[in-house]
Amino acid sequence: MSAMKDVLEQKVAEACQELFGIEVSIELTRPEEQFGDFATNVALQLSKQVGKNPREIGEELVVKLRETLASEVSDVSVAGPGFINLKLSDVALIGSLKAQPAKSLDGKVVVAEYSNPNAFKAMHAGHLYTSVVGDSIANLMEQAGATVHRVNFGGDVGLHVGKTMWGIIKSLGNEDIDALLAVDLDSPEERAQWLSDRYVEGNNAYEGEAKEEIVEYNKQVYAIHSEDDHDSPFAQIYWTCRQWSYDYFQYFYETINVKPFDKYYPESSTSPIGMAKVKELLEQGVLENSDGAVVFKGENYGLHTRVFQTREGLPTYEAKDLGLIVAKNDDYHFDKSVVITGNDIIEYMKVVLKVVEQFAPELATATKHLTHGLVKMEGGEKMSSRKGNTLGALDVINSAAEAVKQIGDQTEQEDITLGAVKYAFLKQRTGGDIIYDPKESVSLEGNSGPYLQYSHARARSILRKGEAGELNEDASLEAGERSLVRKITEYTEVVDQAVDDLMPHHVCAYLYELAQVFNRFYEGNRVIDDPRQSLRLALVKTYADTLQNGLKLLGIAAPEQM
């Protein structure tokens, strides 16, 4: 808890109660520095009720607060239309550096699902984005005291697999596992690319003559699972290629340095669970037969109808997702489940959760669906394989690495590259589309990951030149020092906000401001060989630690030097 803020809010509320007999809950805001450390507009809110003008109310409150807040505050004043600005004493300000972010999820078990790549297909820039966002959101919840299980869900069955299998078999000439193994590719990336090319072939063929054949392959893939077939040539090809995809996923997550997943749920494993549930819900009348398919009539709830089982008797994504929710709960007995996906399935998810609500309302309410936008190309163009403007997930990293190399020899090349890419994605509010320009987006200066990393490395560099001791709690601060301390004390509030909203961009915006304040301090205030060296070293240390903690929440490394 940011204790100081709570104390002040409490005391301001008490003052309102005593002076005007009105119960109010105070939310202190952070005004611009020139106005003070905290502000409230309570005088404006009370104006009507009290029947006085806001300035007048403000003046009365100020007199009272100067008394009751004497030990915390050095200045209280009324400004503008009636804002009350509070300035903390240096001692109180330094004291509030000790505050820690709230443990609002203490003891909770949380499942975080994100990334969700499909086997037998390539990972594109969107997967990189969702992986980075999901990792950070999971970090935020962990930081707040939750036990977070990171899980991943993806299609190892479904029409896209039928398409890729078609492309594979076409390319090999027949169902021949030896021919597949003879395809001489040694990196996970190359094998994934090979599969992706086969998918594209299958996808094109599906538009034309091969549709029937691909539909048949799709059924055969489901049959591999239901019959536990590991021996037929078709099955051998399938299992081998699925493993190629899984190896590639693992390689990818290691490359982008996100925390590993606890579990990968392949759709083949959630399908049977989902189908069993569909059967049960059909008997209960929650789902119904319609035109040969099994559907949920969402119209009864202001939603739309969605198919859970096709005419062919196959599960749709809806059934698989139903199975996933059941499986996640069986595995983890979660208090909260966070599902992070693109915006395009918002309405879809409402329908699925409405179905869940029919048999397990507590699961539906514990599930939170967070969505993000698309990664679009320069000019706002949507990526499409048809137009050939798709961007592979690792291509983004590679082009950023090139840009980093341009700067010069790097000791921490990877950390900086990933810092640039992750920050570029995370600094925007989760929900909107991201415009990705390979040349411009991954910035290394200004509001960027490397700016933060550089500022951190600089601070650490100073700390190597002199040992930082404890900060003297009774110290009085010069202007530049005070600005830095003030900014650092905002950290806990920002992290709490980011946890409440599950939005990492709050942390980004704050860390950038923090680094700016430090860089200004650095320009104007000598640390080493200055009479105030001891105090300043302690401040630099607190700054560097705070920045490092914040970057950690974003999944970004804070190198000691670069």
Next chain:
RNA sequence: GCGCCCGUAGCUCAGUGGAUUAGAGCAUCUGUCUUCGGAACAGAGGGUCGGCGGUUCGAAUCCGUCCGGGCGUACCA
């Protein structure tokens, strides 16, 4: 058609539990500098916050409406 989301400087975006002068970065222009690490710092220009109407002492923020864009809307995921 219906539902959901979005429209803030040339570009990319913060700000939307109403409030002190609408903020950043990039780009443009001008400075700082014999660097405790210049991936830096200081400054300038650039905005009818899509339009109109409403609520309010006060609206980028809330409500209505229109315009523009995106997504979804039964057997893809």
